[in-house]
Amino acid sequence: MKEIFTDPLARSAMRMMDWSGRSFTHEGQTYVVHWRDLKPALVVHEKGVGFSKQQEFIRDCFEAYFDHMLVLEHFLKQDYLHEADIAVPLEYYAGRVMAFPDTYDGFLRAYGYSEARALMQRLAERGK
Numbered sequence: 001m002k003e004i005f006t007d008p009l010a011r012s013a014m015r016m017m018d019w020s021g022r023s024f025t026h027e028g029q030t031y032v033v034h035w036r037d038l039k040p041a042l043v044v045h046e047k048g049v050g051f052s053k054q055q056e057f058i059r060d061c062f063e064a065y066f067d068h069m070l071v072l073e074h075f076l077k078q079d080y081l082h083e084a085d086i087a088v089p090l091e092y093y094a095g096r097v098m099a100f101p102d103t104y105d106g107f108l109r110a111y112g113y114s115e116a117r118a119l120m121q122r123l124a125e126r127g128k
Contacts, residue, residue: 001072001086009064016061017096021103022089024030033058038100042107069116076119083122089126094120 004010012024020035031054041051041058051059072090075081097104097120108117 001081001089003066004065004072005089007064007068009061010058010068013061013065014093016058017093024057026127029053029057031057039103042103044106045111062104062107063111066111066113066116069119070113073115073119083126087123087126094123096125097128 012026013023015024016033016035016038020033022033024031024033033054037054039057041055042062045051072081072086076083076086097108097117105117108114
């Protein structure tokens with residue numbers, strides 16, 4: 001589970017969920033990301049519509065975060081982990097995703113993250 005916290009992109013996604021106006025440096029570029037930047041960056045891609053470098057960075061960060069959540073859900077289903085083991089460090093972030101379905105749901109559903117979404121839903125419920 002520690003990988004989600006040591007992956008710089010996934011960690012950046014968690015920071016974006018937690019702190020609006022934070023600066024990030026990636027591949028020599030510095031981006032200031034506000035919460036209002038997340039929704040337009042995470043829209044489902046349409047042919048002919050591009051993304052700015054900042055939006056690409058945001059997408060890369062959330063793809064990394066959601067990829068880790070998929071792996072954790074797989075490990076839970078295989079009984080390699082117990083949900084209680086991951087709940088404390090991840091409930092907060094899961095709650096942030098579930099609190100803003102207009103921002104995240106389209107991305108989660110369109111790009112194969114339904115199982116990650118289900119895990120985040122359960123974790124968010126635990127955190128209430």
